[in-house]
Amino acid sequence: MNEFILDLITARGWSIRHLGELTGISYSGIRDYLKGLPQRLSKDRLSRVLDLLELDMVSGLKSNALYTWRIEIQENRLAALNRVLQVTIERHSKPDTDTNASPKTYTQNKFEAIPLLGGDTDGLPAPYWMLRWKEIYILIQWRLPAASQVKKIPNFHDQNDKNSHDLLIVHPDIKKISSVCWASGMEISTEKVIGIQLTTAQLSQLKKCNTTDPLKLETLKAWLQTKPTEDHFWAAAQAMQQEPVSWTWEMVLQRLKHRYIRPEEAAKILKLK
Numbered sequence: 001m002n003e004f005i006l007d008l009i010t011a012r013g014w015s016i017r018h019l020g021e022l023t024g025i026s027y028s029g030i031r032d033y034l035k036g037l038p039q040r041l042s043k044d045r046l047s048r049v050l051d052l053l054e055l056d057m058v059s060g061l062k063s064n065a066l067y068t069w070r071i072e073i074q075e076n077r078l079a080a081l082n083r084v085l086q087v088t089i090e091r092h093s094k095p096d097t098d099t100n101a102s103p104k105t106y107t108q109n110k111f112e113a114i115p116l117l118g119g120d121t122d123g124l125p126a127p128y129w130m131l132r133w134k135e136i137y138i139l140i141q142w143r144l145p146a147a148s149q150v151k152k153i154p155n156f157h158d159q160n161d162k163n164s165h166d167l168l169i170v171h172p173d174i175k176k177i178s179s180v181c182w183a184s185g186m187e188i189s190t191e192k193v194i195g196i197q198l199t200t201a202q203l204s205q206l207k208k209c210n211t212t213d214p215l216k217l218e219t220l221k222a223w224l225q226t227k228p229t230e231d232h233f234w235a236a237a238q239a240m241q242q243e244p245v246s247w248t249w250e251m252v253l254q255r256l257k258h259r260y261i262r263p264e265e266a267a268k269i270l271k272l273k
Helices: 002-011 016-023 027-034 043-053 075-092 200-208 217-223 232-242 249-259 263-269
Strands: 065-072 111-117 128-133 136-143 180-182 193-197
Touching: 002 016, 002 027, 002 043, 002 075, 016 027, 016 043, 027 043, 065 075, 065 217, 075 128, 136 217
Parallel strands: 065 136, 111 180, 111 193
Antiparallel strands: 111 128, 128 136
C-alpha cells in the first residue's frame, strides 16, 4: 500500500509534507512509511491517511465512489497515475480459475476515458476527463505545466514561455497512459475531438466539486448518458495555427453560440455593459 499511496500523491502533485499537514502526522513518519518502513505508522495513523485519500487497505480505490483529482501534465505525474490505474485493475480483477483457458494478463483491461468538452484552452480541448473501469470513477481535471500568464486574460498562456516549445499539440497524450483507452465513440487528436459537451452550468459545477459543493456520482453518471458530439471548431482552430484565417463577425458569433447557451452569459464574459 505504501507504493500505491506514494504514486497517488505524486500524480496529484502532493508532497509528503503536504500529506502530513492534512493528516496531522509527522513528516518523518509518513516519509519512512512511504519509503518501505510500515512500522513507522500505527494502525490509527495509517487509517487517517486512507480516510483522507478515500482508499481501502486491500483494494486501494473503492467501487461506487467518485474520485476528483487535479493532475498537472508532466511525465512523472502521468507515469505515477498510470501505475495507480494499473494496480487498481490488478487488485479488482478476479483471477481466472479455468485451467484450460488461455493465459490472460491484466493489461487486457483498461480504464475508459470520456472527454468532457468545454472551457478549453490552447492545446487542452478537454480539461476534464472521466476515467471509468467497472464501478470505479475518476474525474480528472488536467492542468497544463506552469507558464507565464497575461494579466486580466484568464487561461491565456504566453506562447513565448520557455516551457511552451516542449508541449505537444494535444494534451495529455493518451499514449503515455497505457492503462487508459478511449471509450466507444470518443476521440481526441490533432484532427478531431469527440466527447460529452458540457453546458456552462455543468462546467460551473465541476469547478466547485473540490470545494464546498462536491459533485455526486449519480449526477455525473447522468451527464455521461449524453450522446457524444464533435467539437467542429477544434479542427478549424488547428488549421488556423498552420494557415492564418481571417475572422468574420459571423464566425465570432458562431463560436460564442457554441460555447454559451444564453447571450447574457457571453455578454458577462466579454464584460459588455
